[in-house]
Amino acid sequence: MSRIGKLPVQFASDIAVSANGNVITFAKGKNSVDLDTKGNVAFNLDGNVLTFATLSDSREHRAFWGTYRALAQNVVTGLTTGYTKVLEINGVGYRAAVNGRVLNLQLGFSHDINYELPDGIEASVEKNAVTLKGHDKQSLGQVAAEIRSFRPPEPYKGKGVKYAEEIIARKAGKTSKK
Known part of the structure; x- marks a missing residue:
């Protein structure tokens, strides 16, 4: 039994949730997100509570139960x-700078990298930190990973783009023999 799948999803009254077939639509203000269950789980919308259930006792359906919840x-x-x-x-x-919907990165290459931010993602720069904000967890992580991939941190001097909570395993440099 899924411990995650059993838990109900509770949401505030300012979030409008509707179901159309296998698609659950969440809307708040101008933001709207669709979650397509593709018929892999059963769900029940009751007031401000959304619950999920398995379609059968197969391993695949039990996995989908916790995932979609x-x-x-x-x-x-x-x-x-x-x-x-x-x-x-x-x-x-x-360095980094934000110009409208474009994040300008200077990362030691012969050219600047202009990264177009997707809809729903906002960026701000303060000193050497780029803060990304958004309502979609998956797209926010994807944007952060793409920005990091331009110049991943290297283990000798620690130069590059890294997550704030990431710890870089540092290596010792060359040593001379005497």
Whole structure:
């Protein structure tokens, strides 16, 4: 039995939740998110509580039960409080700036990297930290991973783009023999 799947998803009254076939739509203000269950789980919408159930006792349906419940909870959390990822830029001359919907990165290459931010993701820069905010957990993580991939942190000097909570395992440099 799934411990996650058993838990109900509770949401505030300012979030409008509707079901159309296998698609659950969550809406708050101008933000709207669709969760397509693809017929893998059964769900019940009762007031401000959404519950999920398995279609059968097969291993696959039990896995979907907990997965879709967690995805629904992520959507509700994203619409109420939102998600934040912080990236740190370390290196001499490494900088970032936001110009409208474009994140301009100077990461030691011969050219600047202009990264177009997708809809629903906002960025702000303060010193060497880029803060990304959004209501969709998956797309926020994808954007953070793409920005990090431009210059991943290297283990010798720690230069590059890293997550704020990430710990870089540092290596000793070359040593001379005497």
